[in-house]
Amino acid sequence: MTETAVAGSAVVREAGATKTGSKSEQAYTSIKARIVEGTFSPGYRLVLAKIAEDLGFSVVPVREAIRRLEAEGLVKFERNIGATVSGIDPTEYLYTMQTLSIVEGAATALSAPLVDSAAIARARTINDEMRECLDHFDPVRFTSLNQDFHSVLFENCPNPHILDLVHRGWNRLASLRSSTFRFVPGRARESVREHETLLQLIESNADADTIERAARQHRSATLDAYLAQAPAITT
Amino acid sequence: MTETAVAGSAVVREAGATKTGSKSEQAYTSIKARIVEGTFSPGYRLVLAKIAEDLGFSVVPVREAIRRLEAEGLVKFERNIGATVSGIDPTEYLYTMQTLSIVEGAATALSAPLVDSAAIARARTINDEMRECLDHFDPVRFTSLNQDFHSVLFENCPNPHILDLVHRGWNRLASLRSSTFRFVPGRARESVREHETLLQLIESNADADTIERAARQHRSATLDAYLAQAPAITT
DNA sequence: GACATACTCATCGTATACGATTTCGTACAT
């Protein structure tokens, strides 16, 4: 755990990792990568001095990094107590998914007019691969491809703010890797179907409202499925 | 400019100001307040040492505060260059307004079922005051009341993430106080009308979609009006 | 007179040091 450069997952890369940068930047990127990829799981105690030592830095840049991660919601930083990777309670999951469904819906609708046929083809290829993953039961790759699929659709998103919110949501979700939250039985196959529907809507230049609704539904269906199996959570 | 406690505007207060807190917290709150209220306008150079001296702190907590503000998009922090209050170019305005219309729309729709008749009454009172402000030409108070109006509608918003995004958008917008962006002729009166329409929709338990659409339209109409007078901007 | 180079100053970036606070373990009293 001494090397500073972590080959981040697609999510982290997209989320604005800065290449070279100051130690503060490096610490930020590095810690974020570890949270998103699961090395630091929720509840993990981020002891400043320890992280600083691991990275070979002093505590000051690490503190700055933690502050930024706090502002993104990935860590919780309490005075005189310390920083911990943000938790995963069901309510939090609900909020995150709900927000994501809204933001992704908007991103899809905004991006749709700029998705050309080449992008559609790429997305379809990815979706086909996802279907194969289901047969071979490769949930890890499935998840990764799922993000690639949406990344293709969003790659020309005209509003960077919204794109940023999407990435933050993805990171937040990726950091919540308790199996409870990641496996919603039966959704995966339906998800692939919905992807195809989405592509057809985009191809046929459906109006923005229709696309937004479909995209939002795509995400919130997972949430609904989750809520159905955990009815105790109140909205 | 030496007192550390700034009586923040409604926006800042809502945005999560922490009462006592560490110096780092105080610096964060204080700088944020100054940006939102306009003491530090866009482009203003935030020299760490100078701010630290003004606040009576050292630079370390100030740096942390700046990092957090950076993550919220209120300041830009460049390595070895320094921090400046984020800019106001037209494109940025467009992105912010567009994002806000989406997020506010969702917040309104989510909150609507929880808005009781008392809240409706309060909102209506505020809206009446806004109408009066138009007659006396008091744009400052008008703006403040406008935020109060929406705050009433959102006060029971079930999803804190979305509420947070709304507040961030408001703060961002408040920090962009160039007159170019704040005055869109003829919108104010229409805005008051739309508020009333919105209240009626909520009162009559209109479905979520309808409310969301109306709320989103309410914000994006301002954007459209702005775009109409500055057609050079491309989406 | 214009351009390139060197120098100076303002400012940032980080390390180190130390005081402040919390937590946890241990001893003691009940």
Next chain:
DNA sequence: ATGTACGAAATCGTATACGATGAGTATGTC
């Protein structure tokens, strides 16, 4: 045995110090 009080260790929060970088200015050459 349980609960409380005290003390030590761990950790955080901030100040200070100093090296590093970039911007602006002066100087020299063509």
